[in-house]
Amino acid sequence: MNIRSLTLEQFRNYEQAHFDFDPAVNLICGENGQGKTNLLEAAAACSTMRLFRTAQKKEGLRFGQDHARILADFQAQGRDFALELRLSRLKSMEIYKNGVRQKRQSDVQGLLKTVLFCPEDLMLVRQGAGARRRFLDTALCQLRPYYARYLEEYNRLHDHKTRILRDSEEKPSLLSMWEDFSLRMAHIGAQIIRYRAYYCKKLLQAAAAVYADIAPQEVLSGEYQTVSSVTDPFASAAQIEQELVDHVLSHKQAEIAARSCLSGPHKDDLVLLLDGRSAASYGSQGQVRTCTLSLKLAERELFFHEDGEYPVLLLDDVLSELDRRRQDFVLNRISAGQVMITCCEDGISDKLRTGAVFQIKNGKII
Structure with missing residues (x-):
């Protein structure tokens, strides 16, 4: 799997730029603020259908512009694909695969698979549960198209139910819809919980092995935490759904009082442990970074085991944040597959079998 070329038009600080990538290692150099991360963001968007630095796709538009395009030609599973993302200030993002407009983002999510690793991720262990849920969701949406559809519907239901609860004091009649939304969220939530549970099990096994290679004297483990009433996240969807229904019905008055959805997979977490103790609370900075490093490399390995080919690895200036041993x-772990690495340091190139080098300045290749 590799991206052959990427064309950016009016995206971020790029007016017009075209990149032909090497199937192995691509080094993207330049000073801070020149557009290196913007390039990786465009590559990642062709996989996840979102911009990893903002929830608002219109923020990807170049200043003063109303439209932008990202065009990617890539190879995956022995087939060639052309993907076009059209961003607009006024409309939702339009997606074209091989010239044909797609109805849903989930129809193309995961055709191209990427694993992104940026400096902010190094604190994933100590960030809130929401960051770890996004980490899980980003991978699962690429691996399982149905998961992406479930997640999209669940988020939509959650938003509607939250508005019902928020506005119910002024309009009590809205509460007549509370049960319908709660039951539907339980049905969809059961599917999400099962997907996450199975993925977390594999991820933690792979991450523990990677961590042991870096720090053999320590043991990385963890657990997937979901709604307390769910006795077994690996049980049938029907059983989990009933447990979710029982839980939410028993908490109806509490939700009305709080005016928010108090339980569900929107509050899930991935808890990480080092030698049986919370990595977030007791891990040193080096241990926390090694945990995240292990999770990211494990994610890449799981993608490989799923498809038989490595996803495109996007390293956004992360090597400069690591000490020499971790660098x-x-x-040493990314000798196979396509890699795109942004950096400001000349010394990084000496350690790489670089296939292509791009020097970026003010959104242009020089």
Whole structure:
């Protein structure tokens, strides 16, 4: 799997730029603020259908512009694809695969698979549960198209139910819809919980093995935490759904009083442990970074085991945040597959079998 070329038009600080990538390692150099991360964001968007630095796709537009395009030609599973993302200030993003407009984002999510690793991720262990849920969802939406559809519907239901609860004091009649939304959220939530549980099990096994290679004297483990009433997240969807229904019905008055959805997979977490203790609370900075590093490399391995080919690895200036030992560890683990690395340091290129080097300045290749 690799991106052959990427064309950006009016995207971020790029007016017009075309990149032909090497199937192995691509080094993207330049000073801060020149557009290196913007390039990786465009590549990642062709996989996830979103911009990893903002929830508002219109923020990807170049200043003063109303429209932008990202065009990617890539190879996956032995087939060639052309993907076009059209961003607009006034409309939702339009997606074209091989020239044909797609109705849903989930129809193309995961055709191209990417794993993104940026400096902010190094604090994933200590961030809130929402960051870890996004980490899980980003991977699962690429691996399982049905999961992306379930997640999209659940988020929509959650938003509607939250508005019902929020406005119910002024309009009590809205509460007549509370049960319908709660039951539907339980049905969809059961599917989400099962997907997450199975993925977390595989992810933690793979991450523990990677961590042991870096720090053999320590043991990384963890657990997937979901609604307390769910006795077994690996049980049938019907059983989980009933447990979710029982839980939410028993908490109806509490939700009305709080004016928010108090339980559901929107509050799930991935708890990480080092030698049986909370990595977030007791881990040193080096241990926390090694945990995240292990999770990201494990994610890449799981993608490989799923498809038989590595996803495109996007490293956004993360090597400069690691000490030399961890730098070398990462570089030794990414000898296969396509890699795009942004950096400001000239010394990084000496450690790479670089296939292509791009020097970026003010959104232009020089």
